[in-house]
Amino acid sequence: MSETNNNDQQQPFNGNEAINLAEQQSKNTAHRNIPPLGLEDIPLDDDTANLRQGPSLHDGLLALLPLVGVWQGTGQASDDEDYAFGQQLVISHDGENYLRFESRIWRLDDQGKSTGADQRETGFWRISLKDEIEVTLTNSRGLVEILYGEPVNERAWQLESASTIVTATGPESHGPGKRLYGLMPDNSLGWVDERLVDGTMAPYMSAQLQRIVG
Template sequence: MNENSTPNNPVVPGAGADGPSLSDSASISGSDAVNLAAEQSKSTAHRNIPGLGDLPIPDDTANLREGPNLHDGLLALLPLVGVWRGEGQADTAEDGQYAFGQQITFAHDGENYLSFESRMWKLDEEGNPTGVDQRESGFWRINLKDEIEFVCTHAGGVVEIYYGQPLNERAWQLESASTMVTATGPSTLGPGKRLYGLLPTNELGWVDERLVGDALKPRMSAQLTRVIG
């Protein structure tokens, strides 16, 4: 993980001392953010996740221009909706330090929650994929007091409940209130904290920190570019 990262100023992977951190999430003006998003959407606005199209209920959509309207209760999470793809760094008790690729999907079906899916794959030193890594799915909800609930299940045998709140219009911090590990899951995984935020480049950065001994230490982080939405 980046040696310049601290609990109060997490640095996105590979950024270096002068690179962007998640504390930069609010450092771009509203007009600049809109202009940048409009420019970037030229290559992503026409894309969406596939749907069967024959369900009696709305298909999920990761594109706010298509499908049902976003529920009014989710406006504080609106910037997350889309499909994001990029690379990150991990330092886990199970596999040590390694690089990974990742795709995160935040989608909705018009109801008052976002669905969440994360798929990862390991990368070798040249950046080539070498196989499947971790996978997560879950749901984000937020109430009228801006209190976020995130229920997350890991394919490796973990179920977690996170609570948190927006730090600003472009960043969201969550802390695990319950971490349940199955008999075959990662027994060393402790409680933790996650921070998701849009960088000044409108990329999505996130950091997962876990309690090791008496201190939180970065376990995973990534910097992702919007590819849909």
């Protein structure tokens, strides 16, 4: 993903552009949604990753609207070792003023075939009336992280770690980081995660995902 300039960061968010963009993105995926669990009913709306189905998106989430959907693709990780991975990312809502974030990652071999599960991450995105993004994430490796950020423009969102907690059995070192999520020219979703290593921000994980639902 390319860097954005300071002028882009100061541009006001345009809700109509976001809605139009979502329309363009979903031409081939608008009929799909998250499968229901089929369990006993509870008196709450089901999560939906399709803006045409289920409850209406809360007005407070307009600046995050283009993120809603199910995304799938591949990426690269640079942790203790370098490896390729596949990812499915579900960003959904239930009509309340937050987005649900659910990521599943699996490792890939040199031929692009799965070699087994890697990490999972789940959490929630919220955004204030001043477009201040708040994100809480829990990772299956034993990490809990709080990030804050803001929209760069109607196509990109940047986050920075405010607090990272590692459990006793979690990674020995996992520095604070920065993330950038953005819609690419082909309307895929790209993201980059950098982490502080020996006083310097270094690439940690990145991926490019195609919309498959919503």
